[in-house]
Amino acid sequence: MRWKSLAWNKSAVGYLFILPSMIVMTIFVIVPLFFSLFSSVFSFDIMLRNFKFIGLDNYHAVIGDERFWNSLKNTIYFVGGNVPLQIVVSILVAVAINKRSRLNLVFRTVYFLPVVCSMTIVAMAIAMMFDFNIGIVPALLRGLGIPVVDVFNDPTWAMPAIILISVYKSFGFTMVILLAALQGIPESLYEAAELDGAGRRAMFFGITLPSIAPTLVFVVITSIIGSFQVFDQVYVTTKGGPMFKTETIVQYIFDKAFVTNEMGPAIASAILLFMVILIVTLINMRIGQRSEQNF
Numbered sequence: 001m002r003w004k005s006l007a008w009n010k011s012a013v014g015y016l017f018i019l020p021s022m023i024v025m026t027i028f029v030i031v032p033l034f035f036s037l038f039s040s041v042f043s044f045d046i047m048l049r050n051f052k053f054i055g056l057d058n059y060h061a062v063i064g065d066e067r068f069w070n071s072l073k074n075t076i077y078f079v080g081g082n083v084p085l086q087i088v089v090s091i092l093v094a095v096a097i098n099k100r101s102r103l104n105l106v107f108r109t110v111y112f113l114p115v116v117c118s119m120t121i122v123a124m125a126i127a128m129m130f131d132f133n134i135g136i137v138p139a140l141l142r143g144l145g146i147p148v149v150d151v152f153n154d155p156t157w158a159m160p161a162i163i164l165i166s167v168y169k170s171f172g173f174t175m176v177i178l179l180a181a182l183q184g185i186p187e188s189l190y191e192a193a194e195l196d197g198a199g200r201r202a203m204f205f206g207i208t209l210p211s212i213a214p215t216l217v218f219v220v221i222t223s224i225i226g227s228f229q230v231f232d233q234v235y236v237t238t239k240g241g242p243m244f245k246t247e248t249i250v251q252y253i254f255d256k257a258f259v260t261n262e263m264g265p266a267i268a269s270a271i272l273l274f275m276v277i278l279i280v281t282l283i284n285m286r287i288g289q290r291s292e293q294n295f
Contacts, residue, residue, distance in 0.1 A: 040267045046257065058268035068269060070244055071252040074159065078248060079227040081163040086223055089167060090174035095208065098182045112172040119232040122169045127152060127237045152237050155245045162246060165233050174219045181215035182208065217288030221281055228277050249273050
């Protein structure tokens with residue numbers, strides 16, 4: 001009985017520690033999620049008036065909307081460009097500055113600085129630098145006689161430009177997580193491999209990647225989740241243009257809710273986005289588990 005009482009006390013202390021987080025999560029995540037599920041089968045305006053039950057009509061309207069599928073395609077394009085590039089850059093930079101030195105401390109600070117800045121500020125600053133009329137980069141290119149492209153108004157270059165902004169803003173956070181994983185690898189593994197004649201490339205693929213595989217799975221999943229919710233940099237730079245080439249799902253939801261005042265379809269779109277993220281996350285977790293076993 002005494003041991004059971006002690007175990008219960010420890011469990012109670014643990015529950016007390018997570019209670020504040022659970023309260024916040026319940027109020028700001030779980031309750032809004034269930035309210036969204038409930039309200040997605042109603043028609044109403046932005047002031048939550050004129051509730052009218054319409055069943056699955058909101059979902060039918062969204063699925064039948066060509067703009068929704070275009071925004072989904074653009075979002076997948078963004079995820080497919082942003083996540084691999086961000087992970088590769090983060091790994092390479094983390095490996096390059098892994099060794100402890102004063103210079104590497106400076107580099108870590110410089111690379112992490114964009115993370116603490118607002119995405120809106122970063123996107124606005126880069127958009128002004130590359131502005132076709134007043135930007136410093138086009139001015140320098142013109143001075144060198146190089147043809148200038150209005151990147152944020154060009155259907156071909158607008159999304160790649162947004163992807164590069166996102167990578168610049170976010171890779172520092174992923175880099176820090178991977179750097180922590182790298183510093184947890186025992187030096188003895190590298191020393192033994194070096195004695196066996198292994199080169200840097202062999203040590204990277206034979207020791208580094210397998211050792212950070214669980215962390216790599218984590219950052220891939222979180223990067224995918226964050227990328228599917230891309231909005232700030234799109235709204236600041238292109239507002240979904242040109243010709244809807246950069247309109248993402250969150251931009252589509254924003255326009256439905258606050259521009260055309262179609263709250264029902266907006267919430268239905270958000271629920272569909274949640275389902276897409278959930279499915280992709282579960283698939284990545286399964287692939288990540290298999291990859292860890294193979295390593």
